[in-house]
Amino acid sequence: LEDRQGHIWIATGSGLSRWDGRELVTYYLHDGLAYGSVRVLAEDPHGDLIVGTDGGVNRVRNGKFVKDPALDLVGSERVWAILPRQDGSLWLGTRGGGLLHIKDGKLTRITSRHGLLSDHIYQLLEGPDGRLWMSGPAGVSAAAFADLEAVVAGRSPSVPVAPFGVAEGMGSSQMNGGIQPAGWRMSNGELWFPSVKGLVQIDPRRSPSSVPSTVFIESILVNDREMPLADEIRIPPGRGRLEIHYTACDLLAPERVTFRFMLEGFDNGWLPASFRRTAYYTNLPPGTYRFRVARLDAAAPHSVSEASLALVWEPRFYETKWFYAAFGLLLAALAWGGFRLYARQTRQRYQALLDERVRLAREMHDTVIQGCVGISTLLEAASGLPPAENGGKEALLERARLQARVTLEEARQAVWDLRHVSHGQSLDATLRDYAARLSAERGVPVDVSAEGDLGPLGARAERNLLLVAREAMRNALTHADPSRVWVRLSAAKDTIRLEVGDDGKGFDLAHSEAAENGHYGIAGMRERMEQLGGSLEILTAPGSGTRVVACAPRQNGFLDPISEASHE
Missing domain, CATH: 2.130.10.10 (YVTN repeat-like/Quinoprotein amine dehydrogenase)
Structure with missing residues (x-):
């Protein structure tokens, strides 16, 4: 060079x-x-x-x-x-x-x-x-x-x-x-x-004559199984291997025949095949496609032979649009139902908190506040008496002292209710704790027994049963002068039964209900059982002791939640 x-x-x-x-x-x-x-x-x-x-x-x-x-x-x-x-x-x-x-x-x-x-x-x-x-x-x-x-x-x-x-x-x-x-x-x-x-x-300026040969599709195989050729081929559901065989005849120079192909709907553009005469695809998703194959001829680039066919790969039932739509609607319904359930439970919890506040306010008003008002009235009356009436003053002060003791006891009961009802202890265990404290204070044995599987009762049901039992025990120890008090809890398939009994002096039930003054709290006990869809029965007579029997229905092992919610 x-x-x-x-x-x-x-x-x-x-x-x-x-x-x-x-x-x-x-x-x-x-x-x-x-x-x-x-x-x-x-x-x-x-x-x-x-x-x-x-x-x-x-x-x-x-x-x-x-x-x-x-x-x-x-x-x-x-x-x-x-x-x-x-x-x-x-x-x-x-x-x-x-x-x-x-x-x-x-x-x-x-x-x-x-x-x-x-x-x-x-x-x-x-x-x-x-x-x-x-x-x-x-x-x-x-x-x-x-x-x-x-x-x-x-x-x-x-x-x-x-x-x-x-x-x-x-x-x-x-x-x-x-x-x-x-x-x-x-x-x-x-x-x-x-x-x-x-x-x-x-001489590059003299292009050789070239008549491009026709390209055609020879066969199509799905999972090695040949499909009949048609303008549109429908392939049954299921993923697999797709083979498309094509060719073009050039008797003068078969070695110069090259191809390119494209699967519309899957490929982004033409794919070079060179001299290869088979196109392979695997795991195609369901859909509609068009396969195109063209013979390349550089000697005549504007004269291109092409063949094509339509393919429809049918979906499985869970790959269809209606299934996706139904599944989407199901998810939306589940989400909406879950939201409704969550909203209802939230409202119930909020309502339960409000009811508890109302209950506490009512009990404070009916017990501690009223007791304090009574004490204040008695003290003011005593202070207003002249010095010469010492006997009257002592009587008023004694009544004020008794009222203060009762008010203190009721305040203690309210605190005990909050501590024991709210901390997840079982009903029979809570009753045993309360009975032991009453027995120690009053010197009278109080026995508690339980039969059967109580299971989950719900906070409101447990509280109502506990307060009924407490009221019945207090009444027995305060008014019946008993030598023994017993509490029996029994669980059956359909009911929960609570019985509080004593061997005291009993009383006239008709006269007591007619002259109800709040000391026995019979109306309050009945109201609590009615909130549970249950009943309260009092068996007594003068000189023969007293039995308070409370029954509440249960459904599938639980106290009826509808009955609870309906009274909230």
Whole structure:
């Protein structure tokens, strides 16, 4: 190669030599040469020498090897052809590595997977028709620079390539290479290539006649089972493997037929198939698709043969739109029902808190406050008596003392109720604690027994039963003068039964209810049991003791929640 300075560069199998007219200088590996066997030399637009070897590429500037990071990306590829272009790009043909493009420090590789006839390239020539001409063991081929640059930029997955071989009149498709020049462009634009059967002359301005063969779909297989061909193929539900076989006949040059295909509704664009005649898909979701396959012919890029068919992959019942809609409605209904349940429970809890506040306020008013008012009235009456009436003062003060003791006892009962009813202790255990305290205070034994499985009763039900039992025990110890008091709890499938009895003096029930003054609290006990949907019965007579029997219904092991809520 003679460079623009008049130096002669000689590529050899053992180094690179330069003759400047007076002296021959040879460069070896220790001088920076990538590999000893030099295959091709080319001068770029800036006057630098590009050296292709069997182990990489070098750049030589003013007789010295210079480091080029972009060329270092080539690595140890066997570079047999070099084409520098005016736009600053560099095209390299390799032995087995396809076509390399270098520009702006970036390297891109284009291979037979993108549509090239072969990954072995012997020569690169720029034709007068704006195409890159390549020779190799499969013949001569041409590709438009615009199509190649589209692959480099990622805008296209493949490049249309026009093949030239025996079908176009060549004696052989096997070209010679490895020793340059393996092709030459004449001044008139003609291209010459050496082949195993002599020189091949190609005029790029004269396109060979090409009639594209028709492409058609041969068969379609779903899970290795062939489906009958039709304009629309319906595939039964179920995921699996889809194979579509297609072909195109070209009796003159079958080796130059390449394809591309696309499954509309799944693929984002055309997929290069090169020479492959089968498309594979797995686990396609249900839906409607259209498969398209086209035969590529770079010699006649505007004359493309294409075939297509419609595919309908039917869904399983739980993949249909109506199922999704029904499932969505079910979820919405569940969410709405859950929200309604949560809102109702929240309202019930809030109402229970309000009821508890009202109850506490009522009990404080009826017990502690009323007791304090009574004490205050008695003290004021005593202070208003003249000094001479000491007997009257003492009587009033004694009544005030008794009232204070009763009021204190009622306050203690209210505190005890809050502590024991609210802390999750079982009803029978709470009654035993209360009975033990009363027995210790009054000196009268109080026995508590329980039969059956009480189970969960609910806070309101437990409180009402406890307060009925407490009231009955207090009445017995205060008014009946008993020697023994007993409390029996029994649980059946449908009812809870509470009995409080004593062996005291009894009383006239009819007279007591007619003259109810609050000391016995019979009306209050009945009201509490009615809130549970139950009943209260008092069995007594003068001189025969008293039994208070309270019964409340239960449903599925619980006290009826509807009965509780209806009274809240």
